[in-house]
Amino acid sequence: MKNFAKKLRYLIPLLLVFAAILAYAQALPDEVQNILDQIGNVNQMVAAKVTLSAAPDTPTENSKFIVKAASFRFDETKAHFQWFVNGKPLPNESGFGREDITLTAGPAGTDYKIKVIVSATDDDGLKQTLNDEITVRVGGLDLSWWANTYTPLNYEGRPLMTTGSTVFVTALAQMGVSSKNLLYTWYLDDKKIGYSVGYDRQEFSFTSDDRVGASRRVKVEVTDLFGATISKAMSIKMVAPQIIIYKSDKIDVVPANAEASEEYVLQAGQQINLIAVPYFFSIKTPGELTYEWSFNGRRLGGAPSNPNVVTLTIPDNAEKGTYALTVTARNKNKILQNAPASVKITVR
Structure with missing residues (x-):
């Protein structure tokens, strides 16, 4: 009897451990199902998103740009795309597999509000109706210049460049952000001018001693914080006083x-x-x-x-x-x- 009681004293802890393991094993399927349900919810969240992107981000006047719809949860070639620009439908650009459209930019400063409605079946066989919008602004870049040469008060033109004069060039960029957030890179006769590269460097100047009739080529590239770049160049001719x-x-x-x-x-x-x-x-x-x-x-x-x-x-x-x-x-x-x-x- 004493031996049985002694054995029972060691057996009871083992039975308690076994019961705990059994209870955990029974609850495990529920935990696994909860995890699977969460994964399913994530899949549904991914499936419910289509994203529009434009290339280039900031088109220039009269240039072409492409707007594309993308998603990781459906096959674009089997999906139906319906496109709108500034609220007007584009039936000729819409249809199955039409995941992108090509547009021609208008004048600088013009905004294009582009919308897409996508009807698709995702990887889980669920039918989805998705949409997204993007606004593309046409960027503009103008160059103006003047030389520090003399003209009378009633002269309405621009002071022109002559031998020994200094020319001042100003870049006026329309990219929807402050010039403080734009990187300016200046070139003179196709050579980058290192000291004139930087943010908010809207102005550039140079002095020329060339002969009358010679030309100097000035170019600027303007890049925003997202890497979109526009550029413009011009030639300035040397004249005689x-x-x-x-x-x-x-x-x-x-x-x-x-x-x-x-x-x-x-x-x-x-x-x-x-x-x-x-x-x-x-x-x-x-x-x-x-x-x-x-x-x-x-x-x-x-x-x-x-x-x-x-x-x-x-x-x-x-x-x-x-x-x-x-x-x-x-x-x-x-x-x-x-x-x-x-x-x-x-x-x-």
Whole structure:
């Protein structure tokens, strides 16, 4: 009896362990089923998603871009796709297996709201109706430039590039984000300019000493944070500085609507004020130039306070005929920068 009690004392813990194992084994199928149910729910979540993407992300004006629908849970070739752009259906682009469409971008800044409705059977044999939307904005990139050359106040054009002048170029990008989030890469004559690469580098400048008639090619690439890139290039031509002679009733003022003439007709005893106006010199004021005037081969002096102005008086006994009035302007700080001009003076 004592031996049986002793054996029973060791047997009871073993029976308790066995009962626990048996209870766990009975509950295991329920746990496995719960896990399988969760996996099934995940599959359903994946099946319920279709994603649209555009390539390139930011198309440029008049370029083509592709919008594609993708999913990991159905066969695109057997699915039916119905496409919409800005709310309008595209029946010619819709149908079975039509998982992408190709569009042509309009003007910069245009938004395309693209939607797709997909009817498909997923890998588990479940029929699904899925949809997604994406907005594609047409990117734009314009380049503007000007040179630090002189033009008069009433000049409405752009200061042009001449030898020794500095040219400033500005890139105006329309990519739906601040320029602070755009990477600018500048090229001059197809060579990358390292110091001008960086975020928010909208402006670029260079100085050119090329000959008149030469061109410099400027290019910029603009990339957003997602890697979408647009680019634009242009050529800037070197011109010669110019002098244009105007007539003015006031000794040192060019009328706002003044038009240059190649010939002025005067009578004996008449007087005329003529102003030599510089264009595209590397100066800030006309006073930085010297002016050499001559009439019919005889040198004339300009006004003391305004050497670019000359007052011409036709003598009473002047002979009738046509004479040449010429002027040559020279940059005091750039000896090789000069420009001549002339007009005809006809005495009747």
